[in-house]
Amino acid sequence: MPHGPMGKGGMGQAVEKPRNFNITMKKLLEYCRRYLPAIIFALAAAATGTVLQIIGPDRLKVLTNEIMKGLPAMINGKPVLGSIDMNAVSKIGWMLVALYVLSFLLNYIQSLIMATVTQAISKKMRSDISKKMNRLPLRYFDTVSFGDVLSRVTNDVDAIGQTLNQSVGTLITAITMLSGSLIMMFYNSWILALTAVFSSVTGFGFMMFIIKGSQKYFKEQQMELGHINGLVEEVYTGHNVVKVYNGSREAKEAFENSNRSLYKSAWKSQFLSGLMMPLMSFIGNFGYVAVCVVGAALAMEGRITFGVIVAFMMYIRLFTQPLSQIAQAMNNLQRTAAASERVFEFLDEPELENESGKNKVLADVKGTVEFKNVRFGYTPDKPVINNFSARIEAGQKVAIVGPTGAGKTTMVNLLMRFYETDGGEITIDGVPVDQVPRESVHAQFGMVLQDTWMFEGTIRDNIIYSKKGVTNEAVINACKTVGLHHFIMTLPNGYDTILNDKASLSEGQKQLITIARAMIQNAPLLILDEATSSVDTRTERMVQESMDQLTKGRTSFVIAHRLSTIKNADLILVMKDGDIIESGNHEELLLKNGFYAQLYNSQFEAA
Template sequence: MNVKSLKDLAMYSKVFFPAIIIALILAMAAAIFSIVGPNQLSKMTDLITEGLMGSIDLDAVFDVAILLVFLYGLGFIFNYIQGFIMATVTQRVSKQLRHDISVKINRLPLKYFDSTTTGDVLSRVTNDVDMVGQTMNQSISGLISAITMFVGSLIMMFYTNWIMAISAVLSTFIGFILMAFIISKSQRFFAQQQAELGKLNGHIEETYSGHNVVKAYNGEKQAKHDFSLINTRLYDSAWKSQFLSGLMMPLMMFIGNFGYVVVCIVGAALAVNGTISFGVIVAFMLYIRLFTQPLQQLAQAATNLQSTAAASGRVFEFLNEEELVKESNKLEILENVKGDVEFKHVQFGYDENKLIIKDFSVKVEAGQKVAIVGPTGAGKTTLINLLMRFYELNGGEITIDGIPTNHMTRECLHDLFCMVLQDTWVFEGSIRDNIVYARNDVSEQEVVAACKAVGLDHFINTLPDKYDTILNDKSSLSAGQRQLITIARAMVKMAPLLILDEATSSVDTRTEVLIQQAMDKLTEGKTSFVIAHRLSTIKNADLILVMKDGDIIEAGNHQELISKDGFYAELYNSQFEEAS
C-alpha cells in the first residue's frame, strides 16, 4: 500500500483533525457499547435458565433489558453523529481538493500539458477525488470501530473464559494471514486501475473532440482498436483488484462460521463439565460475531484504503507538480503603454538541450503592424508564446517600453494583449458573455460596435434570442462565425498590443476582406503581431519578419522584401502559383 499517499492525505486533512477525532471517539464509544451487550445478555440468559427450575426473576430480567436498550440506543445515536461528521468532513476535503486542483491548473506551465492528456487531468479532478471522498467516509470511522470492536471483544472473551477465548482466536488466526497476503498482492492492481482509467478518459476525450476527423479518415477501426487495448488493460487490473478484494468477505464469513462451530463444541464440553454456564456460551456466540465481524470490516477498510491510496497518489502527484515561479516580488506595472517591443538575443527550446530559437533580435516601434511569416516549424507561434510568457526564455530578454517582461507579473503582462488564435474558443454561455469574457466594464454599445465591425451583427440579430443566444453543442454556428466572435472579443478588450495567429484561417474570402478592414481599424495606434500563412493578408504590414529555423533571415516591408527576390519573394510567388 502506498503509505506516503495516505500520509499526504492525512496532512492535507489536518485542519479537520478535531472533527475527525470527535467522530472517532464516538465510533469507539458506540463499539464499546456493543461489546458490553453480550455480557449483559449472558446475565439475562443465566437469570432465565435459573428461573426454569423455579420462578424467573422478571424484575432482574427487565432491568438488564432496559440497560441493553439504553446501551444499544446510545450506540446508534453515537454512530449517527459520527456518520454525519465524517460525511461532512470527507465532502469538504473533496471540495477543497477540487478547488486546489483548479487553482493548480492555472499555476502549471504549459509544458506540463504538452506531455499530459486533458482526459487524464479530468480523471484526477473527478474520478480520483470522488474515490478519495467516498473511501475516506467509509474507511476511517469503520477502521476505528473495527479495531475497537476487535480489541474490546478479545478482552471481554478472555475476561469471560480464557479457554473459549483461545479457541475462538485460534479458529480465526488463519483469517489474518490470508487477509495480509491478499492486501499485499492487490495494491498494485488498484494503482493500475486508476492509471488506466485516466488513460481511458484521455482517449475518449481526444477521440470525440476530433470525431469529425476520425470519421473523415475512416479512423473508427483504429480508434476502436486503441480503445479496446486500454479498456482490456483496465478490465484486467480492475478484475484482479476487485477479485482479490472480493475474496476477503467470503473468507471472513467462512472464518466466522468456523468460529461459531468451535465455540459451540468447546462451550458444550465445558458446560457438561460444569465449568461454565449456558449464558457464557450465548455470550461467546455473540462475541465470536463481534470478533470476526471486525475482520470483515478491516478487510473492507483495507480494500477501500488501497483505492484511496492509489487515487490520492495521483491527486497529490498532480498537486506537487512544479509550478510557475511565484511573482509576488514583481511590482512593475505599465501604465500609459506606448507599445515599443524589443527582442534581445532571445534563445529558447522546449527541450533545454535543443534550442529552436538560437539568437533572435528585433525592435518593434509603437503602433507598428508586424507580420511574422515562414514555413511550418520556423518558430512563429513559439515567438508569440514567448512574448506572452507562456514559456520562459533560455536566454536573452523581451522588453515592452524598455521594461523586461519577466520583471512584471504574467497577469499584468497579459492585460497588455488581446489575442485571436487559429483555434476558436467559445464557452457555454450567451454570445454577449463570450464577447465580454473576463471583463465587467463593457457596455452594450461596445459589444454591438465590435460585432458590426467584424460583420457579425446582422447574423446575431437573425437569431431568436439575438445577443442572449446560448452557445453550446446544439448551436449551429460555423467555424467562421465562431472565429468572428473571438475577433470581436479581442476588439472589446481594447488592449494596447494585439496578437493575431492565423485569425482569418476559418473564413471565406469575402468575410476575410471584411475582417481585414476591421483589423486595420483595430490595429490603429496599437502594436500588433500577425502570424499569417496567406501572405496576401499582410501586404500592408509596417514590418515583415521572415523566419526560418528559429532565426530572422529577412526583415522589411512587402515591397522591400519582394525587390530583394529572396526567401519571402519565393514564398509569396509560390502562393500565387498555387492559387493560379
C-alpha cells in the first residue's frame, strides 16, 4: 500500500548513535541467557583441555631429563655411559599421549557446542527481527531504507554468529593458556619466566593500543555496509528509471562514494587487526632467542637442567600465541559489538500498541463506514487531513478523487489502521476501528493496488495467498470471472505454472491475478488504489469489467486519477488539501460545475 512520505534511500542514511562497548556486550549476553549453561559448559571444556596442554611441556621436561641420563658423562676425566629408565620413559610418553588426546576431545566438544549455540542464536535473532518487522509502524519504514534493514538481517546477524563462534572459545582458551603458561614458567625458573614476560610485555602494550584504536573503524564498517546495501537496493529496483533518465553516472558516483567510504573503514579496521599477527610473531621469536641465551647461561652454571630449557621453548610458544589470539578475538568482538548495536537498535524501535487486551472483533460486517472529524499528519507540524467527515453506506461504491497530495491514499491507510488518527474517529458498522485489533480490521478488506505484487510460487498460490481452505473450483471460478482462465490454461502447467523471473506476464495479466486474489478473499470491504493506472486502454477496459464484478455486494473505495473509470460510482468524494470540498455522483458534480467538473473536463480535453 503506498504510504506516507518517500522512504529514505541508501543515499540518505542517517548516522547512528554510538553505544558503549560494554553496554552492548552486556545486552548481547542478556539476549543469549537461554544458552548460557551450554556456553559455560563449552568454555569449561575448552579451559580444561587447555590446562591439559599446559601440563604437557612439564612432563616433556621430565622425559628429556630421563633421556639425558643416558648420555655420556665425564667422571674423573673419563666418559661414562649412563642408563635410561625405559619404563619411566614409556610411562611419561603414554601420559603425554593421554593428555593430548583428552585435550583434543574437550576442544572438539567445545567447538561443537559453540557452533550449535551460535547458529541457534543467529536463528533466534533473525526470527525476532522478522517478528519485529510485523510490529513496527509504517512510520519507521518511511524513514529507513529497506537495504539497511536487510543488512541488519543478513550481514549483522551473520557477523554476530561467526565472531561469537570463533572468538568466545578462543578468548577463554587463550586466557587460560596465558595464565597457565605463566604459572608453569615461574614454577620451573623464575629467571627464565621474567625473561619471557619482559620480551612479551611490549607486544601486549602495542596490542591494547591497536584494539582501542580499531573499535570505531569496525563500527563505521558495519554502518557503511548497511549504507551501500541500501544504495544498491534503491538503484536496482529503479533500474529502468535510472537508465531512462541517464542517471547511471550519478548512481555510479553515489555508489563509488559509498564504496570508497566502506573501503576506507574496512581497510583501517583490517589493517590494524592485521598488524597483530606479525607483531606477536616477532615478539614470540624474540622470546625464543632471549630464553635460549639466558637458559644456556643458567645451564652452564648448573642452575637448571636441559629439560627446563626444552620445556621453556614450548612455554614461550604457549605464552606468546595467546596474546595474538586474544588480540584477534577482541577485534572480532569489536565487530560483534558493532553488529549487535545495529540489531538491538532495530529490536528496540518503538512498536505498535499491544492490542492483546482488545477482545472486541468485527464479525458479520455489512460494510457501513463513517469518518468523523478525522485529523492526521505524518509529522505533527504538517497535517495532511484536516477535518475529514463522510458516511458510506454498506454496498456503496465510493470514489475518492483529487489532485496529488490531497490525502486520498492517506484516508485509506487510516481506514485500515496502517496509521493512527491524530483526532476524530473512524467506524465500521458503528464500531470504532481503534477499539478492535488491527488483524480484525485487516481481515475485512480486499485490496487491488497499482503495484501488482507477486511472489515466487504457482499461479494458484498467488491467487489464494494466505487464504485457508480454498478449493480448486473456487480458484477457477474467480479466474473465469476476471477473464483469466483461458490464458492460464494455455500455459504449460496451467495453474501450477511457477511465477518467477522467467515467467513473462503482462501488467494487465498480473493485475487480473490480483483481482482474482481479492475475489478469493471475499472480504466485505474493498480497496482499489490506482488499479488501472499502469495498463493500456484496452487492458484497462478488461480490468475495469473485472473490478465491476469484484465490487458487487461490497463497500468499495476506489482511488483513481482517470475519472472516466469512476463515473458509475454511487458516491464521489472530491478531496483537496486534506478536506472534502465536494461530494455526490458523477452527474451531480458535473452540474455543480465546481472543482470536480474542472478535473473531469481537463482530462476530457486532454484526451
